[in-house]
Amino acid sequence: MIKKISSAFCALFLTFSGFAQEVEYTEYDLDNGLHVILHQDNTAPVVTVGVMYHVGAKDEEAGRTGFAHFFEHLLFEGTENIARGEWFNVVAANGGSNNANTTQDRTYYYETFPSNNLELGLWMESERMFHPVINKIGVDTQNEVVKEEKRSRIDNSPYGKIIYSTGISPYMFDKHPYKNSVIGTMEDLDAAQLDEFKAFFDKYYGPNNATLVVAGDIDAKDTKEMIKKYFSTIPKGPKVERVNIKEEPIQKTITATEYDDNIQIPAKLYVYRTPSMKDRDAYVLDMISSILTDGKSSRMYKKMVDEDKEALQVLAFPRSQEDYGMYVMGALAMGETPLDKLGESMDEEIKKLQTELISEKEYQKLQNKFENRFVNSNSSVQGIAGSLATYHMLYGDTDLINKEIEIYRGITREDIKEVASKYLNKNQRLDLDYLPTPDSE
Structure with missing residues (x-):
């Protein structure tokens, strides 16, 4: 944006x-x-x-x-x-x-x-x-x-x-x-x-x-x-034909390397293709992001930054879009930490989500965060204006400004486990090494 x-x-x-x-x-x-x-x-x-x-x-x-x-x-x-x-x-x-x-x-x-x-x-x-x-x-x-x-x-x-x-x-x-x-x-x-x-x-x-x-x-x-x-006197334009292009599922890991002239710290990223922002699973993935990297008590931050000191920074967020989304996970290496090590640590956190229910305490904390976010999103007339337009145009339901929180409230611990297992798999992702551009000879 x-x-x-x-x-x-x-x-x-x-x-x-x-x-x-x-x-x-x-x-x-x-x-x-x-x-x-x-x-x-x-x-x-x-x-x-x-x-x-x-x-x-x-x-x-x-x-x-x-x-x-x-x-x-x-x-x-x-x-x-x-x-x-x-x-x-x-x-x-x-x-x-x-x-x-x-x-x-x-x-x-x-x-x-x-x-x-x-x-x-x-x-x-x-x-x-x-x-x-x-x-x-x-x-x-x-x-x-x-x-x-x-x-x-x-x-x-x-x-x-x-x-x-x-x-x-x-x-x-x-x-x-x-x-x-x-x-x-x-x-x-x-x-x-x-x-x-x-x-x-x-x-x-x-x-x-x-x-x-x-x-x-x-x-x-x-x-x-x-x-x-x-x-009212502005003439109607032609009917707009919407993009309707379907992608084949990703079924094999995409391995790639990108270089950046402007960085010194390499990063490991995992990126997954996810459903439309209107899909309920997109809301679950939003919650998974909070579990993994929202704050210093989040799972990836606590494990990879605080305890193991292998990452300088961690990230996990959904990039929500009308037709398809992307889910991005990543970490910036601390010192000489190999990127493969960062990948292993991220996979460990994914595996926990896929095989274990989050605790009741963690679940309640998660719900509290999203309640607070919901309140803040409607804290200004400027924010309300943008939300009303977005919910009508991209979601087809203006009243989501009031009832979207009910979707989050309805997400269970079992849903989190199921959605992590459905989308966050090795054969469905881009495995990207993001590196400083090598010095030219």
Whole structure:
């Protein structure tokens, strides 16, 4: 996920104080297909306006990777009514902040304003959808911005190919476009013509491929009128055909080595292909991550870092996506520890999960962590806005914002053992040695 501007007013977004509260919302569709979700919370004079488009890196054509992320930048260039380079100035001058991010599956833009500027936020997002200026100077400018971002975040950043999956995904996917990185290749962007960028916008950025969410200090009736004013006349775009590519199961260990000019400490990684983020097993894998590496009392940290002092750092996390996910485990070597030794230790922890039920005490601690995470995820109107859009668009169930915790509560110790046995097997993974680039002679 690629971000541009950090929020400046986080303290104003707090709307909860340590307890879970149901998020109330209303949702409806405009005639042009735009899905609208409203959440009214008048406890602080702040409002977030967000638009999520159901287009990500997986929707790009072969030879034209990076378009979705490129548009994350390009659609801040300007519109017919917002001069080039003035978007951020308008937001800042009106006491707001804004951001955008792109994944394999969707692109999300949002502004957070004092609530008396709600109409401004709605107008700006309608401008982005209806009147963007896509021209050569904007494309050329953002091409250089994206190149610099790739250099700083991936090419010249320690472990960048792990963090952004560019050194992982090509091994895990053969047919599915998840094999490509979100940022794409600079060769593809350089080769693209202006008409191709315009065609990409026309195909994916219509109201019928978007979700508008407004959360915070609003009056629902007035907000609906403003939404009608600014969005109802935007023409519907073409119907978007979703990616529907199935991968054959991984049945044999994939062994690989990647080199990084920016590191001195080698790492051992195990990566497994996992089901869609909507699948219940994806939630179980999320819990398994917490068991293995969440905090200093976690299993891998306690064993490999504290006790055996063979790892400097450990990691285990699911990379959840709409069609398939990936589950990444790894460790950075301490001193001269061989990577094979790190692999053996990780396999020992996997084996325990596959053959033994976690203790009741560990299970209760796990449930407490996820209860706390659930409360925190709904602690700001900005976070609520993003969650509402995500649950509607990628999960097909907006009310998961309230009931997703029930999925976690329903996961048993037996489920954890079963899912570890189902997915975390040697013949179903990438075994990756991530090494410093050897000194050239």
